[in-house]
Amino acid sequence: MQNNLKDKTILIGITGGIAAYKICELIRMYKKAGANVKVVMTKNALNFVTKLTLETLSDNKVFVENFETQEREYSPEHISLCDEADIMVIAPASANTISKIATGICDNLLTSVVCAFNKPVIIAPAMNTNMWNNKIIQKNISILKENNYHILEPETGELACKTTGKGRLCDLNLIFEKTSEILGANAVGSGKLKGKKVLITAGGTIEKIDTVRYISNFSSGKMGIALADEAYKQGADVTLIITKPVETPYKTVYVQSAEEMQREVLKSGLKSDLVIMAAAVADFRAETVSKQKIKKTSADTMTLNLVKNPDILKNLCEQKKKTKNKKTVIVGFCAESENLLKNAKEKIAKKGCDYLIANDISKKDSGFSSDYNEVYILDKNGKKSHIERSLKTVIAQKILEKVFE
Template structure:
């Protein structure tokens, strides 16, 4: 039977046999330094890349790959039973296949079968292996059973190859693990099987080759939404406008610059999305004329006025079109005065399902790590979110979105 879990959170770090195994050392460091007790369970092939002595020294716990070590302690059962989280990073195609089919020929796969806690897989492999129908079916099976399978990153692979299949940054994998642990073992990944699209950052409208009209949005709220959605099992597409932030683990990031580019990317991604959250600060206007050369400062002359034209209203367009039936649309309203009154009017005008209203300014919300807001709903409900981490606001937005998904 499963033992009650008390004290230090216990994490099992499974390591598969891939070149990305060395990156798991950084994940292990972050887990131990944040107060988690970590037991590393590598596969036999993983030890060809990083030796058992390294894992044991970094974790402070013994390392074994087979069920025959310390048999009297029944490790093939106890390790999984006592864990608060199991994370496999990297997870190779072979490990995903064995986990999906319930094979148990080593200590790691036995641990996966006995674990009754959340399980996170961080795949790493060549693009062709990730895209193979067998791997995709195995991933779908694991997600259907409640595991969080992080989408691999795009980048340099082994040799000269580049593509999707790279292990996400260990710091970002840690953030997923932290969020999954915070939600607890009783919280199912309620966005599993869902595709969510999130816009983040602030668009920039070019005036000439060196100048632009922009805003103060950092993208931190949109990235918090992406990280929390990934930890809740969603497939996440993040349309990122001029953020300069590291890509969240398990998220497909589409970089954009202008409002028109953001509109094109959002409409394309929204075609099969269950929910779209427009957290980006999209410019309302752009210069009517783009100067091909830098606009010069003329001595004794005043600059010519800059004529502006309206940008498309992406949020209103999405709400009216609903690219997918039953799609939930969430907007943001950044206000400087009459915050709630302006927010209610904007909700009516935009036609979205939820509108996150917050007060902004030079030292409020934009660029900060914390925020407060009121989430207005089309049915008249109002949910205040007190001042706190943007991550907490992101969780509340998903808490309100999930029941509206059909």
Template structure:
């Protein structure tokens, strides 16, 4: 576990004293530990305690910029391999779930892209309050993980669930996370993975085009997860505003034909091809070289079919595992299985884009996987990053 960076976030509850033991155990286990404390947490334990136990920096003030070359809360967010919030009070859980950034901890959490473990600690009635439950469910859908609190006598005198997990349990949860990451990395070690993402645009004239609502988020999440699992990743993307994941080779295209040509150029030496892009099925039969001016008549545009990239890949498939996506609004299973057979796929990941949280542009997705062997597996509604990891785990099993 050497060289792994853990950002320990301590919020204001009596259980903050346990966090000192957690910090000490993590440091002794070889992790690099930095700490963020809320103002309330400092009422229970001092920053000096954590500094002494971790030999690392402790941050308490958003506006205390120690290094003029970086912005502290962004730099911390980028530094972390894992964020551990312990204790996670009802207040902090609510802030994180609803995007509130009004102190060093909550502001940093808005910038974090690393995995997050939260260890709740609060009164039993607070823990069971509908608002707190809703916030935890929301964070769960974002891909955050929870370390279950214990049951017993609480500091307030109540007996019930809400006591911060013991330090050893928290450290075990951290180690289990990194063990899982290590296993995930091995799943696609040295495999070549090609992913298409985003929409395509079919031009009418220099200022107009046909497209769809795809944001590219799912494809980019798959690229990020595949890289994390040890693959050599090529991302062929239509127009998006998303940042390309670190270490991923990217090719940018605009039209369906351009994406087809780029995919075919790379296809022969890939182990896995995942066509996540929402390409245009039709394009204008005529593309005008200059802008068409508005007049009093209606404008009728004749459309013709675009090249079917997935079908072309299915016809040329040799050793590759070929995965397609099916974004549907009705008859999900019927259309997905039809695509699976017609286009010679190994797996189809289907989603109902009419459902809340599963459509274009959302931060979450709910996939149903259909295999060519007749299997069907329903994945839960989770963040697109988590959905990508779950999908790739299933795909890795098809490599043999």
């Protein structure tokens, strides 16, 4: 198996369960594979395994409470631990800690860290069978699954409480392999899109009125950036056309207006394997852009003449048709505040793209400017699939998976 763990930082969270002693062996396995291991544990976990043992095995300071001496003055521990780690593995995860994570409780260092952690988290529960079967615990497990935590279910066997049933910590090899699998999938340049050229647009276009004023919209560009980041992580040769300067490890082209964006898209779009137009292109622009700042006059109103902007998505699809291009998959986005699916169906037919990602921007907890989104993916044959509300990074993974299916 490929070693994806070398030089990666794995943050292990240990809670107060009898299986805590097994994590000493897991640390040795990670260390052997070349990973840097950090440990955060609950106070209750200290009853089962000592800090000294874990510090010796991990070769690092072990963290327990929120208010210990801060290693860095400028960053609290729950934030600095998050920054440093590539993945978090909570094992064994007690019923108590699972329930706290599922409800967003952050009353110790471990739960604060996991709440602030925006990278993959593996959770390996271990507990008495009745605790595991408890409906509330099962509900909390479902919440964690829905929120993209990787749950490694306990095994059935003999338990420390002298009973037999489901609840024993899963095999350490399984935790190790899952960690490697996730880090491998997230590794830059090693993924499924190696050799693919991907062009993505992002952000709201900026349509100038004069030297200081413009028309734009609330699009943050986060969805397009998440797609570009993900495509890059999976090994694609990525170009991001974006309306605000950003620092990325891949090529970006900074544009402002819809016309500038169209020029760039039509120049290189059909040389790509995939074009995703996640930018929010303004439908209209000012008919004339004043070279000077427009002065305020004594009039109470002002009329601004607007003209239609080019339809970049439609124009690229037409170019594809004209040139009989069979290679480029074109994906459009459609942001609607009402009749989402009806409008999306009409739009995919009108534009002629291969896929259309429809999102409802009337929702307060997803869409524009949010880190979250909830979308439907429509294809040109009328099929649709739904991606429930998730982080835009997760939505990006699912969109790429779908269009490269």
